[in-house]
Amino acid sequence: MGSQTNGAPHTTTEPAEGALERWRESYGSTPERDVAFKTLGGIPVEPLYTEADLPVDRQASIGLPGEYPFTRGVYPSMYRGRLWTVRQFAGFGTAEETNERFRYLLDHGQTGLSTAFDMPSLMGYDSDHPRSEGEVGREGVAIDTVDDMETLFAGIDLGEVSVSMTVNAPAAIMLAFYVVAAERQGVPPEGLGGTIQADILKEYIAQKEWCFPIDPAMRLLGDMIEWCSRNMPRWHPVSISGYHIREAGATAAQELAFTLKDGFTYVEQAVERGLDVDDFAPRLSFFFNAQIDFFEEIAKYRAARRIWARELRETYGAKNPKSWLMRFHAQTAGVSLTAQQPLNNVVRTAIEALAAVLGGTQSLHTNSYDEALALPTEEAVRVALRTQQIIAHETGVTNTIDPLGGSYFVEALTDRMEAAAYEYFRRIDELGGMVEAVKRSFPQREIANAAYDLQSEIDSGRRIVVGVNAYTEGDDDDTPLHRVDPALERKQIGRLQAVRARRDASAVEHALAEVKAAASAQMNLMPALVEAARVHASEGEIVEALQSVWGSYTETPVF
């Protein structure tokens, strides 16, 4: 509160006990609505918060933006200095179609690119593999070889644009394709800026796109992080992701806890490999969901920054203040979108995006209103993009830094989220750490239980979802849908087979043998992967080479 305000002088002490008692009495005399007052994640919410709910040491817990523990934001100026990056995730069909969508987004004011890969690419299958049938280019772009990667970014200067790639199990292979595609544009690895998701733990926890057993997958990630820290100083080699954990059904507190614990696990692995924490921690970034419970989300982001800063400084001994900063990307919640009355999703997305902005995000993807039905149309993507621009330029929320800082409720909820996260850290440590907890399906089970509980609330009508279990009249099903042309699958298979026909087969064979040798020999795999990319080995061939050494993975499901 400003100390030099005009008007009547007022005190800032806690409300007198007498006044609070008077309010309690009058509140108690009015009946409450018959609903559960709790957050989406089940945290009970009091009718009123007061100064008594603020943290005891306000300066240490809340502080100032750009200062430890960064509760109020990672930068001193936040959006007064620079707005968040508008980063819409896109990808479908072959690299040619997605390249067109990328250029469309850049023409409409998008400031960074984000690549969605199709399911076969995420699982390490080539487009002509029998398991890929019907899946090629459906939910993202099909990338089989370095040639596809080159087409994907044709006409886009990779030395200029920041590119994000949402790929995990085969991330190291896709990064090798990207490095070689850039090399052909004349851009060296050190000139590349962007992010590759590569968060393999959350795959076993939630997203479930894997190629290898957990231990070799962790080693491959370690190789990539190490290689990037030496060769790609501008690159973020892992985006520690709560998004998919949340989409799979986690509560906000579970998203926070499991994501941070995954992050600590990567830090520990890199330190064990002999890297100095300050050599790579500044390049770690995060990716969170933006769900519909407005204040719970804001509290989650604020708690995340504070915990990360504290643990990096106190537990992992990072000295560089940049190592303490949690920078994150946010995406509105796909799972909050309804197939019924799809235009309502524009409203949901706007509110979720606003939560991410008030929570201090560095970049943002807003979902399109038709995504519970299909991949978005161009029109729906435009509305999603405009939603961010309206928040940025019309609402005024960017005029001041962390406008909710000091809110009795937001600060109390931030503390509550933080405590819930530490409780999960303790339980995971008891199981022997995150890798062991994942092997024992601990986070998987917690998430499945939370998802089931929420569904039970919705099914019983205890939680209202507008258009789904209440206010259901007026649903229209004439929303125009984006259709992926099935001919694109044949087109992509043709592209892949043309590459196979014109490449040097013996060079490929040799490169794949080198990949196997590196996998067996415990040497860093990245140089062998880059070489395999250079001679046009396909993703599927490289994955098979690695699987011949490491094996594959089958989950024991819990529900």
Add this chain to the structure above:
Amino acid sequence: MSDSQRRLRIVVAKPGLDGHDRGAKIVARALRDAGMEVIYTGLHQTPEQIVATAVQEDADAVGISILSGAHMTLVPRIVELLEREGAEHVLVTVGGTIPAEDVAELKARGVAEVFAPGTSTQEIVEFLRSAAGESSSEAQAEAAARGS
């Protein structure tokens, strides 16, 4: 449901390459809580694996959950393979993001019902009780005995 009635046996199946198993697991648990025998296949199953499970488990119904966009390739294949294995009595239902025009096509190809996002678990339980209950031969005999 009378105690003598055979418990419905339902295979909940995840074909395709997508890892979206939230819906499949919720439905599996809801069916189990409703007293059905549930066999969940786990992720990334081929149509052949799913049909083998359905036949081996003597399933009354296969509930397919798919969000990868490959439903028009994979679902008809499951229906055809069930027929080929002489298991055409097994009821096939689908849940996921399925566009309306594909729903009509899938039903024409032998899918009993397609559950859109937002369907309650009670609706699914009730549908299976009435539809799979009818198609299961023992339940049919019992229904005949009751004269209904």
